[in-house]
Each structure stands twice: as C-alpha cells, then as structure tokens.
Amino acid sequence: MECKKCNSKNYIKKGLRDNKQRFYCKNCQRYFQSDYTYQAYKSETNKFISTLLKESCGVRSIARILNISNKTVLSRMLKISKQIKIPYFNKFGCKFEVDEIFIRIGNKDVRNYLTYAIEQNTKNVISFTVGSRNTENLRFVIDKILLLHPKRIYTDKLNIYPTIIPKEIHKRFQYCTNRIERMNLNLRTHIKRLSRKTICFTRNQKYLEAHLKIYFWG
Ligand SMILES: [Zn+2]
Structure with a gap:
C-alpha cells in the first residue's frame, strides 16, 4: 500500500476510526485509510465528475454512477471549476x-x-x-x-x-x-x-x- 495523497511508503499505523485502521504519512503529514465507506473520498472522483459533465450526464446520473450523493456532485463541481486556470490566449491579429x-x-x-x-x-x-x-x-x-x-x-x-x-x-x-x-x-x-x-x-x-x-x- 502507498499513501493515497503522495504515493509515499513512509507511513505508520496511527489511530482507529469506526474500527478502521488509519495511517499517518510521514512524508506529507496527512492521514489516510486503506478503504473508505464514503465513496467520494477516492482521489479519482473529481476526474470522473469532470469527464461525465462533458458527456451530457446530469447531476443525478453522475451521483448514481459514482455512488455518491447529489450534493457532493454539486459541491465538487464548484470546487473543480475554482481550480481551473483560464488559459491565456496570446496570439494577436486573429x-x-x-x-x-x-x-x-x-x-x-x-x-x-x-x-x-x-x-x-x-x-x-x-x-x-x-x-x-x-x-x-x-x-x-x-x-x-x-x-x-x-x-x-x-x-x-x-x-x-x-x-x-x-x-x-x-x-x-x-x-x-x-x-x-x-x-x-x-x-x-x-x-x-x-x-x-x-x-x-x-x-x-x-x-x-x-x-x-x-x-x-x-
Ligand atoms: Zn503522503
């Protein structure tokens, strides 16, 4: 297993939550679990959401496909769009x-x-x-x-x-x-x-x- 955030192997067991072992990464100083009950924690969720949004999927259909809630899809949408940097078009005379x-x-x-x-x-x-x-x-x-x-x-x-x-x-x-x-x-x-x-x-x-x-x- 590797750290879910930075893929480092420098982690230790530290703490339990709902009877699940939690790990502490010494490299990026963050906690993670080997598996999550809450599906939206997965790191590829945002990528799937933005792909499906471009393929004519509604919010509810994305929620059903990824097995997460409607509200999560909506809030992630805002979060993803905030991170996008508008590419600077710099050709003159077009x-x-x-x-x-x-x-x-x-x-x-x-x-x-x-x-x-x-x-x-x-x-x-x-x-x-x-x-x-x-x-x-x-x-x-x-x-x-x-x-x-x-x-x-x-x-x-x-x-x-x-x-x-x-x-x-x-x-x-x-x-x-x-x-x-x-x-x-x-x-x-x-x-x-x-x-x-x-x-x-x-x-x-x-x-x-x-x-x-x-x-x-x-
Ligand atoms: Zn890490």
Missing part, C-alpha cells in the same frame, strides 16, 4: 466569432443568454458570460477580444454590436458565424444543463458557470 445562445436559468420570465467568443481557427473559447443580452454583458466579452488586437470580429445582426465594436473590424453577414453556430449544437449535445425541456438540473447561475468553465477549459 479572427473571432461572437454569438449568444438562449439558456434557462433563474426566473422563467427572464430571457437569459450565454454569450461567448471563439477564435476561428483553433476554436479556443476566449471568454463567456451568462445573463441577459444587454450592452454590459456583451461588452465584457468584446473587451477581452479587443485586447488581442483582432483582425476581424464576426457577429450576428444584433443591434448592440455596432455600438461596441469599431466599424473597421466588424463584419456581420449571413454564414460568417457558421463555426460558432456549429459549436452551439455541440454545447447543447454535450452539456446536459443546456439541453432544452429537461428537468435534469438546478437553474442556479453559479452551477451553470462552473459547468461551462469545466467544459471549455477543464
């Missing part, structure tokens, strides 16, 4: 596409959107925001792109864009956002939270943001 897709969060009378931007060739997601389709939210995404000195920004015909994107680099015509429209379909297929007419998830915004972060950058 072409970007921006689009919004309709999502259901919060009150059902409010129309909310996921607005996000991708680079055309690599399809890297530069930035995203969740909320209503107003100037403030769109500007959050657009400003991130403008920092990269874009060659072009392609958008749909929403009338807010011309007010926040310089005219020389802004293009909007039919078919110019094909790539991001295709990606919208991927998102709806791969993320259970974005599929329509399901009862599989909470409508809480923080969980959706965590899920998207794991999908885009995790």
Whole structure:
C-alpha cells in the first residue's frame, strides 16, 4: 500500500476510526485509510465528475454512477471549476466569432443568454458570460477580444454590436458565424444543463458557470 495523497511508503499505523485502521504519512503529514465507506473520498472522483459533465450526464446520473450523493456532485463541481486556470490566449491579429445562445436559468420570465467568443481557427473559447443580452454583458466579452488586437470580429445582426465594436473590424453577414453556430449544437449535445425541456438540473447561475468553465477549459 502507498499513501493515497503522495504515493509515499513512509507511513505508520496511527489511530482507529469506526474500527478502521488509519495511517499517518510521514512524508506529507496527512492521514489516510486503506478503504473508505464514503465513496467520494477516492482521489479519482473529481476526474470522473469532470469527464461525465462533458458527456451530457446530469447531476443525478453522475451521483448514481459514482455512488455518491447529489450534493457532493454539486459541491465538487464548484470546487473543480475554482481550480481551473483560464488559459491565456496570446496570439494577436486573429479572427473571432461572437454569438449568444438562449439558456434557462433563474426566473422563467427572464430571457437569459450565454454569450461567448471563439477564435476561428483553433476554436479556443476566449471568454463567456451568462445573463441577459444587454450592452454590459456583451461588452465584457468584446473587451477581452479587443485586447488581442483582432483582425476581424464576426457577429450576428444584433443591434448592440455596432455600438461596441469599431466599424473597421466588424463584419456581420449571413454564414460568417457558421463555426460558432456549429459549436452551439455541440454545447447543447454535450452539456446536459443546456439541453432544452429537461428537468435534469438546478437553474442556479453559479452551477451553470462552473459547468461551462469545466467544459471549455477543464
Ligand atoms: Zn503522503
């Protein structure tokens, strides 16, 4: 047996809990057991959760597959997303596409959107925001792109864009956002939270943001 946290063999028996032998690792100074009653203690749980979240599994189905509780899945989701570092895109002069897709969060009378931007060739997601389709939210995404000195920004015909994107680099015509429209379909297929007419998830915004972060950058 090895230490579950650091794989060292430098450990001793120390203490009992619920009649189970506990071990103390002298290398990382932490305690562990050879097996756990609580399944979520296993070190690969987080990896499974983030993989299953990208394969269109709902929270309850993940809980059933891994034999852990719903609440653990939700809290781990937030924990995993907090640890993700957003990769820094540092190529200048690229072409970007921006689009919004309709999502259901919060009150059902409010129309909310996921607005996000991708680079055309690599399809890297530069930035995203969740909320209503107003100037403030769109500007959050657009400003991130403008920092990269874009060659072009392609958008749909929403009338807010011309007010926040310089005219020389802004293009909007039919078919110019094909790539991001295709990606919208991927998102709806791969993320259970974005599929329509399901009862599989909470409508809480923080969980959706965590899920998207794991999908885009995790
Ligand atoms: Zn250790």
